[in-house]
Amino acid sequence: MSVVPLSRPVPVTTEPRPTRHLLIGLAVGFVALFLFAPLVTVFAEALRQGWVASVQALASPDARSAIRLTLIVAAITVPLNAVFGIAAAWAITKFDFRGKAFLITLIDLPFSVSPVVAGLALILLVGANSSFGAWLAANDLKIVFAFPGIVLATMFVTFPFVARELIPVMVEQGRAEEEAALTLGASGWRSFFTVTLPNIRWALLYGVLLCNARAMGEFGAVAVVSGKIRGETTTMPIMIEMLYNEYLSVAAFSLAAVLALLALLTLLLKSLLEWRHADLLAATRRH
């Protein structure tokens, strides 16, 4: 059809070659300076005095209890948020009701509230200075400066993660398959487990992955409610801050390196999911 003059390859829908190279160079340089350099620094600082010092720092009782606490907090918050995310996505995508848009805004609210404000709000709700908190204290229930407070704070900041991944996917899949299952005589739970869940499993896994990364790494909200009692309410990020402020650089960066490895694993799994199951994940990849 069209004859392209070979002597004059003027780019029509892309930029000229030098511009392209310049832009690629800028982008790669930016990523190297702003993303890779900090990541490399974590490992370099952790290994500054060699492997042995680093491993010894991780084997200390304080570090071990911080790792244990972080794992337990994630083990509680992530499944709870997954259940919440599934319930939220089910109600929002399978039914039409008034106030749906408002409900979605409420679910998104934690994204735009500062983690520190979230922690503060929790303290005002159940701290010793509130009437509810006084009642809790009278009944020997500790929430703030104790384990339940850390779980609540972590749930607040990771609240929208699973729902946000599931809602777009379930909107796209519609309601016809579940309706067909019901027509064929399946119970509600059966149609959920054999029809809905297989359709959303990769999106669910994706949401759980992001939720877990944030749950293990949350700092601001947890810092406010934890009370920083060594060996009791110090999660890994809180322990990192304490060690860093005590100028125990190697110990702080060794714990940080463990979290950084976890972040790399998260990114790897996330990329694998995106490459393999792109069609079954949310169309918009906002986080």
Added chain:
Amino acid sequence: MRAGILRSPSPLPGFGLSFGIIMAILSIVVLLPIGALLGRGLMIGPADLWSMVNSRRIWSALALSFRAALVASLFNLVFGLLLAWVLVRYRFWGRRFIDAAVDLPFALPTAVAGIALTALYAPNGPFGQALAPLGIRVAYTEAGIWVALVFIGLPFVVRTVQPVIEQLEPDLEEASATLGARRPYTLRRVVLPTLTPALLTGFALCLARSVGEYGSVIFIAGNIPNVTEIAPLLIVIRLEEYNYDAAAAIGIAMLLISFAMLLAINAIQVWSRRRIGLV
């Protein structure tokens, strides 16, 4: 079948159960605490609230949080667009690797990012030493806060703009070229207007996150009152003094800023849906 006024009828089961779970967890985790914060504000009363917020130190902290977030978000707007464009439109060695790395700030805990950036930019760190002869100090100045917020906010712009660039039809750019437009003109008059709503959304998300950011900032900021002390840190300081009313006053000010930004994000999305049906 319970087909109330609030809900249109549906043959699918589980509305009551799922709605019950949502309301229970939403109330306990989000609504009650936020309500307690606002309720505390009502108990204090607007006049006292205002007098508590109205001090130089708090205004400096709020202004700093907002200003630094604005600078970092503008920076991310430019480099986020550049990254999204390069990742979608060009093919080069390591592209997928860079694409995956963009999400690092989402996956890396903020405290880890904070101490790593401080080690890099501190006067004895590699970047700090390189910048010192130029007379530039980053760590323990406002520039340090910018660097931390650029790190935190980058993925918001890239991940909002990227899908829109992927969906751009080449027809428009070809038509523009056929009509004699040179490439820069096409980019400015055809491509950029299509990307504007996504860019604005990404910018607003980045801004909302940056204003409230704490973990990555406090290590590199130096935390000098009136100079490099951010608003969330001031809340933490007030809480450590057991001054709950003052902490609540700053918290409410920040919450109002968050609500305003949430409204702005929604408004942008409504506007863009009406305009071109994207995002």
